[in-house]
Structure formats: C-alpha cells, structure tokens
Amino acid sequence: MAVELLPMIATERRRAADLIDSLTPAQLDTPSLCGAWTVRDVAGHPVSPLVQSPWALLPLLVGAGLRPHVANARLARRRSPGELAAALRDRAEHRFRLPVVGWHGQLTGLQVHRQDIRRPLVRGPGEALLLALTGRRVVLADLTGDGVTRLAGH
Structure with a gap:
C-alpha cells in the first residue's frame, strides 16, 4: 500500500519549505523550468x-478557465514566501492524495518541482536524469551515454 510514502512526502514538503525560506525576492521572480512559471509559482504549486478546500478553489478555477495550473499560480502569488513555506511545513503530514497519480505522483512531483526551482538558480547539483525523465529537455546537455538520444526523442 502507498501509505508508506506519506513520511517521504512530508520530508519533501519540509525540504521545499526550507528551500523557499532560503530564496531572495529576485530568486523568487526567476523563470523556472516549468514553462511560464516563476520560481515562486512553482513553490506555491x-x-x-x-x-x-476544493469548494473554495472552485471559483478561482473557473476564473482561470478551468486550468488548474493557472489557478495554482495565481494562488501562489497571493501568499508571501514565508506563508508558502509555513503552509508546507505546518501541513507536511497532510494526507491529501492527488487524483489519478496518488501519493506516488505527489512524491515525484515534489522532488521534480524542487529541481525546477533549484536548477535555474544554480543551487547545487540537479538530478538531470530525473528531470529528463519528466520531460525537462533543458537537462539533456548534462547527460551522456546511449540513452540520451532515446530521451531526446520523447
């Protein structure tokens, strides 16, 4: 059962909170690896x-043209970085489970989005392979070997 992933998800939320707390306003405004999102948008995602609650999110989702990522970015911009970090830390143990992808997807998403933030800021080594496997083509130049051609083809 995937419940054993909950402590790992909590750890990733705390790590994300620590990362957010370490960023300057200029770094928060830096473009991330996630399309048009800034580092702040990814941090709030x-x-x-x-x-x-889902009901409280509904009007914002409708106002965003039923695009959850747009609604999420708008919500992130309404909160200070300290509030974003505090929410992740205070609710690290929350049992929210993403539809379709569940806890496995949530754990992977937290790990990848932390790299979506770190890599543009040149903050430590990025997990280039993890990022390449999740479609972040910008990291392909950091990889070598026969598999790079295969990753580039996807």
Missing part, C-alpha cells in the same frame, strides 16, 4: 490543496 503544492500548497493550494493543503490549505484550501
């Missing part, structure tokens, strides 16, 4: 389902 996992917070919304932890602090808002």
Whole structure:
C-alpha cells in the first residue's frame, strides 16, 4: 500500500519549505523550468490543496478557465514566501492524495518541482536524469551515454 510514502512526502514538503525560506525576492521572480512559471509559482504549486478546500478553489478555477495550473499560480502569488513555506511545513503530514497519480505522483512531483526551482538558480547539483525523465529537455546537455538520444526523442 502507498501509505508508506506519506513520511517521504512530508520530508519533501519540509525540504521545499526550507528551500523557499532560503530564496531572495529576485530568486523568487526567476523563470523556472516549468514553462511560464516563476520560481515562486512553482513553490506555491503544492500548497493550494493543503490549505484550501476544493469548494473554495472552485471559483478561482473557473476564473482561470478551468486550468488548474493557472489557478495554482495565481494562488501562489497571493501568499508571501514565508506563508508558502509555513503552509508546507505546518501541513507536511497532510494526507491529501492527488487524483489519478496518488501519493506516488505527489512524491515525484515534489522532488521534480524542487529541481525546477533549484536548477535555474544554480543551487547545487540537479538530478538531470530525473528531470529528463519528466520531460525537462533543458537537462539533456548534462547527460551522456546511449540513452540520451532515446530521451531526446520523447
């Protein structure tokens, strides 16, 4: 059963909170690896389902043209970095489970999004393979070997 992933998810939420706390305003405004999102938008992405009920999110989702990622980014911009970090830390043990991908997807998402933040800021070594496997093509230049061609083809 995937319940054993909950402590790992809590750890990743705390790590994300620590990372957010370490960023300057300029770093928060830096473009991330996630399309049009800034580092701040990515930082706030996992917070919304932890602090808002689905019913409270509905008007924002409708206002965003039923695009959850747009709604999430708007919510992230409404909170200070300290509030984002505090929400992740205070609700690290929250049992929210993503539809379709469940806890496995949530754990992977937290790990990848931390790299979506770190890599543009050149903050420590990135997990290039993890990022490449999740479609972040910008890391392909950091990889070598026969598998790079295969990753580039996806």
